[in-house]
Amino acid sequence: MKAKIGLAQINPTLGDLQRNLEIHRDFIDRGHRSSVDLLIFPELSLTGYFLKDMVPQVALRLDSPVVRELEEMSRGISLVIGLVEESEEALFYNAALYLEDGAIRHCHRKVYLPTYGLFDEQRYLARGRTVRTFKSRFGQMAILICEDLWHVSTVYLAAQQGADLLLIPAASPGRGAERGGKLEIAETWEAMNRTYATLFTMGVCFTNRVGYEDGVNFWGGSEIISPAGERLLKGNDFEENLLVGVFDLDEVRRSRISNTVRRDEDLDLTFRELQRIYRKHFPEGDGDE
Amino acid sequence: MSEVRISVELVRRMLTGFIRNEVTKTGHERVVVGLSGGIDSSLSAYLGAEALGPAQVLGLIMPYRTSSSQSLEDARRVVAVLGIRSRVIDITPMIDAYFAAFPEADPVRRGNKMARERMTILYDFSMVEKALVLGTSNKTELLLGYGTLHGDMASAINPLGDLYKTQVRQLAEAMGIPETILRKPPTADLWQGQSDEGELGFTYAEVDRLLYYMVDRRYNEEQLQDLGFEPDFVTRVTKLVQGSQYKRRLPVIAKISNRTIDRDFRYARDWGR
Numbered sequence: 001m002k003a004k005i006g007l008a009q010i011n012p013t014l015g016d017l018q019r020n021l022e023i024h025r026d027f028i029d030r031g032h033r034s035s036v037d038l039l040i041f042p043e044l045s046l047t048g049y050f051l052k053d054m055v056p057q058v059a060l061r062l063d064s065p066v067v068r069e070l071e072e073m074s075r076g077i078s079l080v081i082g083l084v085e086e087s088e089e090a091l092f093y094n095a096a097l098y099l100e101d102g103a104i105r106h107c108h109r110k111v112y113l114p115t116y117g118l119f120d121e122q123r124y125l126a127r128g129r130t131v132r133t134f135k136s137r138f139g140q141m142a143i144l145i146c147e148d149l150w151h152v153s154t155v156y157l158a159a160q161q162g163a164d165l166l167l168i169p170a171a172s173p174g175r176g177a178e179r180g181g182k183l184e185i186a187e188t189w190e191a192m193n194r195t196y197a198t199l200f201t202m203g204v205c206f207t208n209r210v211g212y213e214d215g216v217n218f219w220g221g222s223e224i225i226s227p228a229g230e231r232l233l234k235g236n237d238f239e240e241n242l243l244v245g246v247f248d249l250d251e252v253r254r255s256r257i258s259n260t261v262r263r264d265e266d267l268d269l270t271f272r273e274l275q276r277i278y279r280k281h282f283p284e285g286d287g288d289e
Numbered sequence: 290m291s292e293v294r295i296s297v298e299l300v301r302r303m304l305t306g307f308i309r310n311e312v313t314k315t316g317h318e319r320v321v322v323g324l325s326g327g328i329d330s331s332l333s334a335y336l337g338a339e340a341l342g343p344a345q346v347l348g349l350i351m352p353y354r355t356s357s358s359q360s361l362e363d364a365r366r367v368v369a370v371l372g373i374r375s376r377v378i379d380i381t382p383m384i385d386a387y388f389a390a391f392p393e394a395d396p397v398r399r400g401n402k403m404a405r406e407r408m409t410i411l412y413d414f415s416m417v418e419k420a421l422v423l424g425t426s427n428k429t430e431l432l433l434g435y436g437t438l439h440g441d442m443a444s445a446i447n448p449l450g451d452l453y454k455t456q457v458r459q460l461a462e463a464m465g466i467p468e469t470i471l472r473k474p475p476t477a478d479l480w481q482g483q484s485d486e487g488e489l490g491f492t493y494a495e496v497d498r499l500l501y502y503m504v505d506r507r508y509n510e511e512q513l514q515d516l517g518f519e520p521d522f523v524t525r526v527t528k529l530v531q532g533s534q535y536k537r538r539l540p541v542i543a544k545i546s547n548r549t550i551d552r553d554f555r556y557a558r559d560w561g562r
Contacts, residue, residue, distance in 0.1 A: 013314075014562060016561060050557045052556055053555045177303070181296055181298070181299065183299065212307055212559075213559050215311070215446070217303055237302075238302060
């Protein structure tokens with residue numbers, strides 16, 4: 001089975017939900033016209049990135065009319081959309097929804113909120129607590145958002161739950177122009193995407209946004225990597241674009257025949273060692289030992 | 290100096306994109322830039338012209354009577370090569386009228402006043418032109434505080450603020466800025482024979498390498514000395530950077546309420562843009 005995957009390398013307007021919804025409608029229309037099966041938008045695609053005190057103003061509850069409209073738009077084309085999700089207890093999450101056949105199939109709340117250098121997410125957002133996979137019409141999937149990927153453990157957890165495809169919405173700021181023809185950060189991401197795809201024998205779909213916010217550029221360079229580590233699609237740096245590539249789902253099976261890392265992974269070993277390490281970090285008993 | 294080198298093609302693309310994006314999303318089409326005939330303002334003008342088209346760039350040449358004729362000539366060459374629009378506005382009458390009341394004023398005071406006079410003219414034209422003031426301060430100057438607060442440091446958007454002087458030179462060369470501008474020693478041109486490097490007491494090549502390791506790579510004093518930097522040089526530059534921190538910040542606001550601007554009232558400058 002083959003899936004036509006679209007990467008919506010868009011430039012959202014900071015804090016302007018209505019305008020960003022327009023951009024989503026436009027790209028979804030274009031996706032339909034290109035017979036795209038699955039269209040992946042970047043991190044916080046409905047809101048823009050450096051929201052700061054705007055977070056509560058642009059937050060959406062999953063039962064809100066906007067989300068209902070997005071659900072409706074997922075008929076005939078599966079969607080990954082980034083938003084600020086407001087929980088029932090009024091906590092705000094950097095989240096991504098997987099929408100299919102008119103319903104939300106999965107909501108991933110970003111677990112690692114970068115708060116260093118130019119990032120300040122923990123100041124404004126609540127932290128997700130789970131990494132889960134979910135079933136889609138294209139097989140078992142996981143969504144991880146941008147900084148989540150800088151922690152191997154999240155990808156490991158997704159792989160151990162059987163992920164065939166890893167979807168990565170990102171808002172990665174461009175930086176580091178000292179190393180020759182490519183941004184340092186772009187090189188790092190390309191290495192991570194390829195490594196994860198190969199080490200966990202799964203397809204990797206990475207959608208990074210473009211545009212500028214307060215002088216910070218987002219570099220784009222969205223890509224799809226096969227489970228064999230082969231690049232199937234690559235977007236231009238810096239330019240808004242709908243990228244469309246074909247992903248052969250049978251490639252997952254073939255890759256696992258030639259590369260047996262998934263079969264050979266010893267979850268029991270990892271678990272035992274982690275438990276031992278955990279006990280060492282957090283010894284039992286009360287008071288001084 | 291290889292540490293401080295940048296990929297010019299990449300940076301050129303990022304900076305022209307930056308100018309286009311920041312100008313258009315604020316509802317503008319044009320920029321206005323003060324041209325001194327030096328490398329920084331020339332580079333800003335080149336980037337502006339490439340980003341928006343030459344017709345959308347207004348270069349203001351604002352000499353004082355002691356400004357060197359070479360500066361004027363070089364600024365005019367930039368205008369001619371790029372095909373941008375330009376005006377020459379002599380600031381001598383305004384400056385001399387003011388200092389007629391303070392004849393004892395020293396060159397630094399006069400230089401600051403000239404820089405601020407030029408700033409008011411740039412902002413006046415930005416209103417007439419519905420344009421943004423394009424900045425020309427580079428990272429070296431900003432870190433050392435080698436500029437006039439509310440003077441040449443003032444702008445709406447600054448494409449050069451994250452480039453060291455040697456990186457400015459590298460990009461300027463790649464963009465084909467005239468040789469005479471590339472070669473001449475950097476100067477504030479406040480008096481005959483003044484030069485940045487003479488006044489600072491070190492070269493841009495030296496200080497850029499130090500700042501790169503100090504700021505970008507976070508080397509501490511001991512590690513900087515291991516790289517061969519003289520302790521006195523390190524101390525002096527550290528003091529300059531610390532001492533000029535106020536120039537890189539907005540005025541301090543005394544906190545009274547629960548929600549104070551910039552402290553707990555935090556929005557991006559591009560709020561809703």
